[in-house]
Amino acid sequence: MTILQPSRARRGRGATFDPHNRFAPLASEAVDDGWWREEAEQRIPTEVRNEPAKSALSWNKSPDLGFDRSINPYRGCEHGCIYCYARPSHAWWDLSPGLDFETRLIARTGMVERLQAELCGPNYQCRPINLSGNTDCYQPLEASRGTTRALLELLHDCRHPVTIVTKSALILRDSALLADMARQRLLHVFISVTTLDNDLKCSLEPRTASPAARLRVIRELSAAGIPVGVLASPMIPGLNDSELESILQACRDAGAVMANWMLLRLPLEVAPLFEDWLQTHYPQRAAKVMSLIRQCRGGADYDARFGHRMRGEGVFAQLLGQRFQRASKRLGLNTRRYDELDCSRFRPPRAQGDLFASE
Numbered sequence: 001m002t003i004l005q006p007s008r009a010r011r012g013r014g015a016t017f018d019p020h021n022r023f024a025p026l027a028s029e030a031v032d033d034g035w036w037r038e039e040a041e042q043r044i045p046t047e048v049r050n051e052p053a054k055s056a057l058s059w060n061k062s063p064d065l066g067f068d069r070s071i072n073p074y075r076g077c078e079h080g081c082i083y084c085y086a087r088p089s090h091a092w093w094d095l096s097p098g099l100d101f102e103t104r105l106i107a108r109t110g111m112v113e114r115l116q117a118e119l120c121g122p123n124y125q126c127r128p129i130n131l132s133g134n135t136d137c138y139q140p141l142e143a144s145r146g147t148t149r150a151l152l153e154l155l156h157d158c159r160h161p162v163t164i165v166t167k168s169a170l171i172l173r174d175s176a177l178l179a180d181m182a183r184q185r186l187l188h189v190f191i192s193v194t195t196l197d198n199d200l201k202c203s204l205e206p207r208t209a210s211p212a213a214r215l216r217v218i219r220e221l222s223a224a225g226i227p228v229g230v231l232a233s234p235m236i237p238g239l240n241d242s243e244l245e246s247i248l249q250a251c252r253d254a255g256a257v258m259a260n261w262m263l264l265r266l267p268l269e270v271a272p273l274f275e276d277w278l279q280t281h282y283p284q285r286a287a288k289v290m291s292l293i294r295q296c297r298g299g300a301d302y303d304a305r306f307g308h309r310m311r312g313e314g315v316f317a318q319l320l321g322q323r324f325q326r327a328s329k330r331l332g333l334n335t336r337r338y339d340e341l342d343c344s345r346f347r348p349p350r351a352q353g354d355l356f357a358s359e
Helices: 087-093 099-103 111-119 147-157 169-183 198-204 211-223 241-254 270-281 286-295 315-331
Strands: 002-004 027-029 047-052 057-059 069-071 104-109 129-131 162-166 187-192 228-235 258-263
Touching: 087 099, 087 270, 099 104, 111 147, 129 147, 147 169, 162 169, 169 187, 169 211, 187 211, 187 258, 198 211, 211 228, 211 241, 228 241, 241 258, 241 315, 258 315, 270 286, 286 315
Parallel strands: 002 027, 047 104, 069 129, 129 162, 162 187, 187 228, 228 258
Antiparallel strands: 057 069
């Protein structure tokens, strides 16, 4: 059964309510019958449960992605980004894609052992692994669990190339390890920057690093010799799209050498969550923003087709793409590519001895 919480903003949380879990047969919704009742808690604590990992690598065949494998140390994400396309996955664990996604997290245990076994597989072929494809591998939970750090140490030791996407300043904890991987052409990092407006950030992505902190991350990683890119994502028509050029400029000035962008995606439960968030935080803009989004999605809230889901279609989406291309060219971005990472030096970790093959 899904218990639907009333729609309203909670301090430090992105979602304004828990939508019905599409796999649950029943839903319960609170109704005001006029009798006194206690107010719902303004703050919702974060709960974490462990889940032994059955595998480490997740595989995909999407032509829209620059990688075919990824590792997700955690399920759910405390960052609480209201637009997160991964929210619907929480329904698989009998949890809501709304507030549950950012407050009821799952930490996967035994990931290093599972990854080591998979890398030792006789048919394994080395290609860059992305951390993380579904939720942020450097979300606050990583500070205490350290699963991402342990996975990176294994990948460093067996010289396996990695790409990282994050919006957390916690990545600076591992800067020495990442710098050594970068020197061996084993690493690219992308920092996701959605806005330079901290007020917008606080409601859109409540528990992420501030825009200033993300620019600092780019500066420090770049100074350490790590190739850093900016992911201007998601671009939300009528809300943050006017910042596209300024985001690229600020990140290039901080040391970014690569860039990409994506249009807002609203699959399944994300659409009603985002629309309710708009009505709560930006009621005067809500109708315009949703109208522009639908113009980019053939009249619907979302278009899941390959080749369309990341960029959209129509005049507004085409204009965004042209603006990105012109700004990137002017700023000298995108001179490096994923395929520049070196897969030739990979050595599978051993199951015994010193664990790693010699040169």
